[in-house]
Amino acid sequence: MDHARTQYWTALHDGDRAGALAAVKRMHDAGRTHLEIVDEVVLPAQERLAGLWLAGEWTAEQQRVATAINEGLVHWLCSFAPAPASDRPLVVVATVEREELPALVLAEGLASAGYRTTFTGGDTVAQDLLRQVLTRKPRALLVSVARTSSLAVLKPLLGHVRATGIPVIAGGAAFGGDPDRATAIGATAYAASVGEVVTLLEQLPRRVPTAAPEPPGPAEAEAAWLTEFRHEITPYVLRALAARHPADRTGGARPPWWEEMEDLVDHVLGCLASSLVTGDETIMVEVREWLTRVLEARGAGPGLVHDVWELLAVPLRGHPLARVHLAGSAVARGVADGGQTDGVAAPA
CATH class of the missing domain: 1.10.1240.10 (Methionine synthase domain)
Structure with missing residues (x-):
């Protein structure tokens, strides 16, 4: 072995x-x-x-x-x-992410526990997933979320699922072990393991009280704007970073951290949207600490994360809640570092 x-x-x-x-x-x-x-x-x-x-x-x-x-x-x-018996309850297991491994393992664990499972991968659009839930009427929908930046994308979808009365169980690293993040995006319950999922499937009613999707509040509206315009905000931040950190003039090579910067900035924006829809500002504290580790491991100085936060604040003018969540994480890092903040101010 x-x-x-x-x-x-x-x-x-x-x-x-x-x-x-x-x-x-x-x-x-x-x-x-x-x-x-x-x-x-x-x-x-x-x-x-x-x-x-x-x-x-x-x-x-x-x-x-x-x-x-x-x-x-x-x-x-x-x-x-072995295939579960045809009369066993059906569970739809879904993920909205490119990396499908956690959801795949979860689906297989449920199958081994005797549940029929249908797996929908990261290339499934929200409307297709909703259609599956409506037509197949499963015992429950199980959403596996590894990246915190995916939470904001899920909330509108789960609002529609909740209107059907079908229970939604959420799990994955994106929740950080916090059930409140799961319920904030519309899940019926949170599970940290396959065993907890099986227990919930035995305990939850076959249908939970229905609720019509709520109109978006100010935080959800700002999160939707961020999600819609991430493809424009990210290039703006990259151009500004390139101006602040020009390539080595002798060799013309970008520093090691530059190659992955587009994905990193996009992830931070997704986390900001998720922070807004869950009302959990610790998401931005966590992603800032994570980004600091990633960039320092690639030879970047501590000032680079400060630059990212400062540049992200510029297109967020007119979106006060997003600026508060962004600034709050900078303040939290400053307190942890002995009281020095990065100067990313929340709007007055």
Whole structure:
């Protein structure tokens, strides 16, 4: 097992899909079950590669390739699982993110517990997911969310699902273990594990009280504006950063952190929208600390995060709540650092 696990990691490191499949086949042929391989090999490898990216030792492209291999092999392994009985309750498992692995593992865990599952991946648009829920009328909708920046996108969708009375269970790293974030975006309940999901499926009524989607309040309206115009705000921040941090004039090369800056800024904007719709300002504190770690691991000075926050505040003029959430995280970091803030002021 240890030798096969080492082979698997080597294949992931090299982006070798065939080598990873061969290692998994050896483990499966040796008698390891599909769930044992997922729990003991695939998930630890995914956690390891995520840590290597965070530490700046892997590029984003390396992480994407390895993650795609892990996802493909979970699909393959799950094909060996016995199908649940046709009269068992149906659960729709959904994610709105490109990385599908957490939701895939969750769906397989439910299938092993005897539930029929339908998985809708990150390429499913909200209307298609809503249509599935309305036509298939599952026991529950389970949404798996790994990235905090995805929470704002989910809230309008879950408002429509709530109108059907179908229970919604939310889980994933995006919630930070806080059930309040889940209920704030319209979920019926929060679960931190497959076991908790199964318990909720046994306890929740088949239909929960319905509620019509509420009209957006000021925070939701600002979050919707952020979501709509992220594709314009991000390039503005990048252009301004390029002006403040010109490339080395002798070689013309951008610093190591520049390659991933577009995705990083876009993620921060998504987190700001999520902070607004949940009313949870700690989201911005968390993403600022995370961004600081990511950039410092890539050789950026501490002033770069300050620049990002300062530049993000400019297009947010006229959106006072967004500016408050943005400024609050800078103040919190300043207090943690001994009282020095970054000067990103909330509107008067």
